Amino acid sequence: MSESARELAAVQREHWQRTYGEHPGMYGERPSEPAVHAAGVFRAARAGALLELGAGHGRDALFFAREGYTVLATDFSPVGLEQLREAAAARGLAERVTTAVHDVREPLPLADASVDGVFAHMLLCMALSTEEIHALVAEVRRVLRPGGVFVYTVRHTADAHYGVGTGHGDDIWEHGGFAVHFFSRELVDALAQGWSLQEVHAFEEGGLPRRLWRVTQTLPG
Incomplete structure (x- = not known):
């Protein structure tokens, strides 16, 4: 990782820590x-x-x-995960939810072929380089069992914020303090090599609105 990329990662980590601390439960209780x-x-x-x-x-x-x-929930924000643990305990779900502080630039804290499904809502389009995204998907492949499913969402290059704000290269743009790697369809297809790509579904979310793809891909059984 270059020095500039390391600095951006550190700034984003602190930004999310502060955001979760100042706005507990900021996305509400309803699932996405x-x-x-x-x-x-x-x-x-x-x-x-x-x-x-x-x-x-x-x-x-x-x-x-x-x-x-049963869910292993990971995030690089201890503040967010503490809120999750408290909510799980309050709802009688603590036995079904475990948490781990983890930066996705590092190997996943799981054994090979140990989970049936992986979900990531707008995680892959954080301030990650294309190389880091490929490495992360390789890790997802490693921890999934044969026939396992990976569902992820990302903002893409037709989003209104693409090309707006501070550019960090590699299709990463920072707006309002949040850095986003906007995906091209070519990147989605590259990440699906060796998988079965089931769906690339376009949808919108939020007030802007944000424009996203929901991608579903499976490992060969």
Whole structure:
């Protein structure tokens, strides 16, 4: 990692820490629409053990737990994960949800072929380089069991904030303090090599609105 990339990562980590601290439960309690969709996909694949990357304060991890899955929720913000643990305990879901502070630039804290499904809502489009994103997807592949499912969402290059604000190169743009790697379709297809790409679904979220893709891909069984 270059020095500038290391500095950007550190700034973003601190920014998210501060944001979760100042706005507890900032995304509310209702699950995201991609998580609701993913729960059905995981159910059809007979998944039981899930990994959520970038879980934040846990609205989606808690939803998955309520749906009967066991979830390892990871995030690089201890503040967000503490909010998640408190919420899980208050809702009687502590036995179904575990947490781990983790930066996705590092290897995932799981054994090979140890989970049935992986979910990541707007985690891959954080301030990660293309090389780091490829390395992360390789790690997802490593920890998934054969036939496992990976569902992720990303903002893409048709988003209104693409090209706006401070450019950091590699399609990473910072606006309002948040740095985003905007995905091209070519990047989605490259990340699906060696997988079965089931769906690339375009949708919108939020007031701007943000323009995203929901990607579903599976490992060969």
